Amino acid sequence: MRTSALVEPGPPLTREQVQRYSRHLLLGQLGEAGQRRLLAARVLVMGAGGLGSPVLQYLAAAGVGHVTIVDDDVVDPSNLQRQVIHSTADVGRPKVDSAAAHVRALNPDVEVTTHHLRLDAANARELLAGHDLVIDGTDNFPTRYLVNDVCAELGIPLVWGSILRFDAQVSVFWSRGEPAVTLRDLFPTPPPEGTTPSCGQAGVLGAMCGQVGSIMAAEAVKLITGTGDPLLGRVLVLDVLGARWSELPVRPRPGRHDLPRTVEALGYDPSPGADGPAAPDGGTSAGALPAITARDLARRLSERERGTDDFVLLDVRETPERGIVTIPGAVSVPLAEVLADPDGVVHRLDLGHPGGVARELVVHCRSGQRSAQAVRALTDAGARAVNVEGGVLAWVTDVDPTLPSY
Known part of the structure; x- marks a missing residue:
């Protein structure tokens, strides 16, 4: 359905x-009036990553007058496969600084404001207020739902996109639109813990980010200028492998206003580096678990080689992840298998000990979140299990920086 222009010329x-x-x-x-609307517009972009990269470049090229970039991360080599606004020279630099420099170089008409911080319930309203439009290219559920709820409260249109592996979704949510829909009409609450992997676990086709980000930028231009029919009440679904776009309707969901609306109520923490929608290492769900550091693990592996320690190192990542980097001496059982049959895994690993004391299980994944789930399940099955805080990421940082990270 066609909408009025968001911004006066x-x-x-x-x-x-x-x-x-x-x-x-x-x-x-679009014409002259539309271009003058673009130059007068204020757009906030959440995330300068895979989706934020093409979004920011096309907003700048289109002449959006003021762009605000919010991202708390720094450029990592693993980002460069898809986050095309950054270059090799930007590795280690805050993403907001790298992205802002690129935007300013592309178009001096564009004023850029950066916030190198994590969006949370305390700062979200202040950061989002005063913008004509918000574009969400973030990669974690706490931030997605927080952005959605604040935009709904403030009446700001939200262009939303989501990508994983070879699939993507794009839509527009607006509590004052027609229809008046939000993310909670599509997905009322975040998925259960551990059910949805992140790009860091499952991977993502880099070129698909360009396809999806370009659609998101086009939706922003349409909304600002009142051109065409926006994706209100519709979700575009992309299957890259099948080269197919399909469309699903979205309608207001009865009772959505009774759903929890804060990060605290959701029980989530949008911390960087988490493997998925659950709390990261040291968060609510994993805080009570026995844990060791990567340096502790390195010491214990040396002691195991000398025969003065005895334990089983268990890697619960997926096989493609192990192809990138491994911790020496680990055996592999993916998390799904552990959760499906923890008793069987305990039996298969043969944790008995000649002295009568069961060997300990030391469990790791990429960042420590999936391994925390495994430790809980294995402990419930009667094993002595401990989590490696920070997982492979901590191993590469603190023990062997020569290894690749992802």
Whole structure:
């Protein structure tokens, strides 16, 4: 359904702007008035990663006058496969700084504000308020739901995208739109703990980020200028392997206003580096578990080689992850198998000891979140199990920096 333009036109275009945006001016549906609306618009982009990269580049190229970038992460080599706004020289640099430099170089008309911080319930309203539009390209459920709920409260339209492996979804949510739909009408609550992997676990096709981010940027331009029919009440679903786009309807869900609406109520923490939607290492769900550090593990592995320690090191990651990097001496049982039959896994690992004391299970994954789930299940099955805090990421950082990370 067609909507009115979000933004009033700004000042007349200069000669230089007429030349820069001439291909927009040739579009009758957009024209000079539409370009002036873009130059007067204030858009906040959540995340300067896989989706934020193409979104920011096309917003800048389109001449969106003020862009705010929010991201608490720094550029990592594993980002460069899909986060095309960053370069090799940016590794270790805050993503907001790298992205802002690229935007400013692309278009000096664009004013950029950066926030190198984590969005949370304490700062979300202040950060989002005053913007005409929010674009969410984040990769964790706490932030997605927090952004959605604050946008719904403030009446700000939200362009939303989600990607994983070879699949993606894109939509527009707006509590004051027609229809008045939000993320909670599509997915009322976040998925149960451990049921949805992250890109760090499952992978993502880099080029797909460009496809999805471009659609998101186009939706932003349409909303700002009142051009065409936005994705309100519709979800575009992309299957890259099948080269197919499909569309699903979204309608207001009865009772959605009774759902929990804060990070605290959801029991989530949008901390960076978490493997999925559950709390990260040291968070609510894993805080009571016995744990050791990566350095402790390295020491104990040396002692095991000398015969002064005895334990089983269990890697609960998926096989493709082990192809990237492994901790020496680990045996592999993916988390799904552990959770499906923890008693069988305990029996298979033969944890008996000649002295009559069962050997300990030391469990690791990529960051410590999945291994925490495994430790709980194995402990319930009667095993002595301990979690490796930070997992492989901590091993690479603290023990063997020559190994690749992901």
